[in-house]
Amino acid sequence: EVQLVESGGGLEQPGGSLRVSCVASGFSFSSYAMSWVRQAPGKGLEWVSAIVDTGGNTYYADSVRGRFAISRDNSKNTLFLQMNSLRADDTAVYYCAREKAGGGFGAFGLWGQGTMVTVSS
Amino acid sequence: DIVMTQSPDSLAVSLGERATINCKSSQSVLHSSNNNNYLAWYQQKPGQPPKLLIYWASTRESGVPDRFSGSGSGTDFTLTIDSLQAEDVAVYYCQQHYSPPNTFGQGTKLEIK
Numbered sequence: 001e002v003q004l005v006e007s008g009g010g011l012e013q014p015g016g017s018l019r020v021s022c023v024a025s026g027f028s029f030s031s032y033a034m035s036w037v038r039q040a041p042g043k044g045l046e047w048v049s050a051i052v053d054t055g056g057n058t059y060y061a062d063s064v065r066g067r068f069a070i071s072r073d074n075s076k077n078t079l080f081l082q083m084n085s086l087r088a089d090d091t092a093v094y095y096c097a098r099e100k101a102g103g104g105f106g107a108f109g110l111w112g113q114g115t116m117v118t119v120s121s
Numbered sequence: 122d123i124v125m126t127q128s129p130d131s132l133a134v135s136l137g138e139r140a141t142i143n144c145k146s147s148q149s150v151l152h153s154s155n156n157n158n159y160l161a162w163y164q165q166k167p168g169q170p171p172k173l174l175i176y177w178a179s180t181r182e183s184g185v186p187d188r189f190s191g192s193g194s195g196t197d198f199t200l201t202i203d204s205l206q207a208e209d210v211a212v213y214y215c216q217q218h219y220s221p222p223n224t225f226g227q228g229t230k231l232e233i234k
Contacts, residue, residue, distance in 0.1 A: 044228040045214055050221060059221035095170055103176040106218025107161040111170035
């Protein structure tokens, strides 16, 4: 089955760190760019970060640049988001998303179910 | 960064009628190299991740009913849902993927009148 499964979310204090992961299955993970998109409770979608298929190029939203780091391990079909210096406004469901084949970098044809990150003291 | 603005913020349409959602980008998302508009539409139902409906502004994703259609070019785009069904109640988002950050519109909540 083609799917993405996120994990690693939880409760963290402001200023703390958390790493969320996304394990891919059912497709050739190393052939696709991957991204993280988040959604604060009751709010809209916010694009967070992206990484090309080889891992050679990464991109970030201004709101997380310098605090978050995206990476991937193609040998383990896994995408990561290392989140440092967490703030209350980082509280959100974090979705892992795969680019749409033939749809251009940044259009997402496959999404995970998301993992909740809560930043609070 | 490219700013995406959707209108309206919410919309109530009767079953069987047409729903129209607009999306405007702060700069063109038409790429001259391939003449493609880097604009996607998503549907999100409560408690679920978003689902891709339309990419390249007007190409329907596999499995999406043909009552969903996308149009527009450059900076102005429209998602049209013909013959609205009860299962179409959702929040709809446009997104540009012309250049990172691949920004989303604020969303349009579609309800049944």
